[in-house]
Amino acid sequence: MTVPVIDGDRVVLRKARDGDVEGVIEIQVDARVRRFLGGPRPERDVRAGLESVGAAELLAGAGCYVVASQETDEMLGTMVLDRRGPEMPGHLDDGGNELELTYVFRRLAWGRGYAVEAARLLLRGAAAELCDQPVLIVTQTANHASLRVAERLGFAIVDTFEQWGAEQTLATAQLHAFRAGNWR
Template identity: 50%
Template sequence: MSLLPVLSAVEIAADRVLLRKARATDRDGLIELQTDPQVWTHIAAPRTREDAEQRLDRIGGPANTTATPGHFIVADKITDTMLGTFEIKRRPADWPGHVVDGGGELELGYLMRRETWGAGLAFEAATAALQATAAELPDQPVLIVTRTANKRSLDLAARLRFETVSTFEWFDTDQTLLLASLHSFKA
């Protein structure tokens, strides 16, 4: 794992969402995200409820899901209801899909509860997090890697002005590698 810095903020506010660290009250939402077959359509097989509960218990509860810098719960800004998860992390060098020799580029990832789809909340969360990251870190590449069949993620990446760099196979399916410059998000 790279020792390069990632976003240090623990909370980021946008118009309708708040990116924050997880709380015990997020447990049911986290389990729902891990077990919803539609959420996992373009990722992998969803976990069983029992497996999702055991995983949360093994890592020490919901708070540890966002203990790593750059990992957040996406919450409704007014009700504080957990809407999804969001991360800006370093892409491991031993994973495929890089634009820099040695890897370690920033990578954006998210999972949103199904009832939030189509409302622009993932876009709002991504924009706020990328702006906060651009204000904190030097300019560098930011990646999104998604299954090529995941049209929703490709549309979000395009809306965020990420450009397709290449495609490759990973986990027995076609993946698309998208790229943006971090400082293109400076506010």
């Protein structure tokens, strides 16, 4: 994605700023947020990493966005649309490298529909720039909230597999389904 800012009704997807540091730290150290992501990371390690590069640089990649409140600009979470490397398990075809949507939100943003709104905005933007192709969401099968986000977006579960000592669910949708006017 080449667009630096994507505006929605309640959220804005934007590039990270150094002012997002505390939100990034919260996401990395909160045990409930990291429950299905390998557990919390030590705050001193996260803080040291951010101090060495800054939040803006750490989250500068194409397809990587901070999800912020449209009203307050407070960081709610992060959302990334990138390629799932072929070395990772969980693909539709041998060779992989499909688009993968990943997201993580601070607890203060849970249960409010921000992830679905932000994902639709990002996928709609990607559909305007890229040719039609599958998009993946991979989440721990035990992460029912993440599976509900995938379902609300119209992703269909196609497989399960083991990774990081837990069952993962692979869901997919076609990118063209998110073009403007094709809202699910």
